[in-house]
Amino acid sequence: MTAAEKHQVSRTAANPPAGSRLNGRAGIRDVAAAAGVSITTVSDALNGKGRLPDATRSHVRAVAERLGYRPSAAARTLRTGKSGLIGLTVTTYGEEPFTFTEFAYFAEMARAATSAALARGYALVILPATSRHSAFDIWSNVALDGTVVIDPSDHDPVVTELVRSGIPVVSDGRPAGSLPVTAWVDNDHEAAVRGLLDHLAESGARRIGLLTGTSTDTYTRLSTSAYLDWCERVGQDPVVEAYPAHDPCAGAVAADRLLARPDRPDAVYGLFDPNGTDLLAAARRYGMRVPDDLLLVCCSESTVYASTEPPITTLSLKPGRIGNTVIQLLIDAIEGTGSGRPVEQVMPTDLIVRTSSQRRPVRTTVSAPRPLPPE
């Protein structure tokens, strides 16, 4: 018996009368047999392809339904080369995905990305950014149509590898070095910092301090240099404290250090999410009132700053908008429909002005704080 003949036999409907595949689950051939058509017709009917009469289509669909037929995603992926899966990298510190400070940002960004991907028929797979080793295995164990990288590190081997094998990569955060991403989306961090420093100065700040990080990622670098440039422009001596932002405890200590300096600032911008509460607590310890003695702004996506005492002005990077844009760009690249959109997209930020950064009576339109009870 030749291979072809054997083939023939195993594909004939003469086998066990449908419904009894070794697997237990019905396959496309069971449906074909039960519906009295060929497997092509089944495939076409189920996928809306071909030009079948509606009668055939609905009949096949009914039979498939009755048999509880579920197409094999693996087979389809192998055949079409498309998996409908998009990788989402998360930076890992040690064993843990996500950093402490990125948490709220990441969660919101991922939420939006998930939603946007689902709306276009894709699902996200959470994957670790390159770690020491072994992470590579998991990357080659999943068939991806594309990948989103959050805060790509300089020469990330995974990104390079993916791009080299023709898989589109879109990053959240402009790529450092010469990393060859397909497209990227980022905030205009420098403009954001300039804007908020101007806002603080307008509110009467004479010496603005900066609570920043010791790491060299783009966000930290751009924000810090924008601060230094601003200081130089207005002729203020920089007052900077830096700390390892991935350490959940270091922030409070650094906030304390900043307010303990001889050149104590009368306003502070904190680059990371928890800095607002850290600084508020530090101010209390030093008997400083916010906003009377100290103006405060921090970069955060957390809604808690709307109801702290006092409410704290925050810079929002709008991670939801970024997540959505990243996904649109990526899917456009995957499907080859993206010629229209620019591949480098700079997104605006939102300064949500609250009590902590204003010495004069509130008259902003954004997030007006609730009136305080009489003291």
Added chain:
Amino acid sequence: MTAAEKHQVSRTAANPPAGSRLNGRAGIRDVAAAAGVSITTVSDALNGKGRLPDATRSHVRAVAERLGYRPSAAARTLRTGKSGLIGLTVTTYGEEPFTFTEFAYFAEMARAATSAALARGYALVILPATSRHSAFDIWSNVALDGTVVIDPSDHDPVVTELVRSGIPVVSDGRPAGSLPVTAWVDNDHEAAVRGLLDHLAESGARRIGLLTGTSTDTYTRLSTSAYLDWCERVGQDPVVEAYPAHDPCAGAVAADRLLARPDRPDAVYGLFDPNGTDLLAAARRYGMRVPDDLLLVCCSESTVYASTEPPITTLSLKPGRIGNTVIQLLIDAIEGTGSGRPVEQVMPTDLIVRTSSQRRPVRTTVSAPRPLPPE
């Protein structure tokens, strides 16, 4: 030419001399040809199977490396029936995945689950829980080895369908109704509520109010009934306000209602994450001091409650521990190694006692609040 002959030809190394596959990427046959061995040997060498001499193994590996060979995940999945992918469902409200109130819990749970899965060689795919329709498509478009369901709703068709087709499902939260999950993990919500009500009573609470939700999920139901039981036991009239927890604004309003009642409570437990700040703000509006006039506890995973003014006592459900356990249970089921572990696991909660729930001087070992500055 018979099918078998053609087969033969296309598989011989006589074709384009390796490296020039249509695809662009090297396949297993390119590696075999370049290494001068059969594809079987390549497969075995790369996967550590078979009994090959170390020389062959390392030679094949070197060649594969040189060619930049990446095995096709789709082909492997089709062949082995294992994808290494685990679904993670998120409840969707309207278009958006996650609810507002579940946010921090979910983020932490997902983080732990991701980490645990990765450590065992699996990756998580974020998938929507059953929505009206269309969600089904995405489910059958991805090959899953198993699925984690967070807060399964009563008779969820996706869960039923998955279990029916032999895919293990482990839920976070005990399944309502007769949902046939493989295993589940949940907190002992009733014990948690009893414990925290006792704690409030010990701190001097005479009338404890409850801020709860209007939805009928297990968490809300169990927590509320535990509260009612406790009230009955100690002879207190229940003071309850319920609101639609998925509405980000409704919480503040409900907190206000609770404190505006004629039978105003002198202590409140809020079931949802934002309730702490909501209640704190409401207390301020009514001129109530915390903890002097009002004792406060809320269920939250957020660290901000450590540095609010005053710090707020929280009940943590330990989502990280749950996420990890859920994944272990699921992978055990997938790999058939789970006979040891119980399939229903109740996990303890942590009451993190802070200033807001204590009238007497702090003398707890947990999370001692920082000393306040002299007024």
Added chain:
DNA sequence: ATGAAAGCGCTAACAT
């Protein structure tokens, strides 16, 4: 110790 061949379940090109 190594290789040949079968085939996972599907889709698409090509008949009819």
Added chain:
DNA sequence: ATGTTAGCGCTTTCAT
């Protein structure tokens, strides 16, 4: 309008 057939790239018996 529907059916036949050839693979997608791998793993896995089974022969040698």
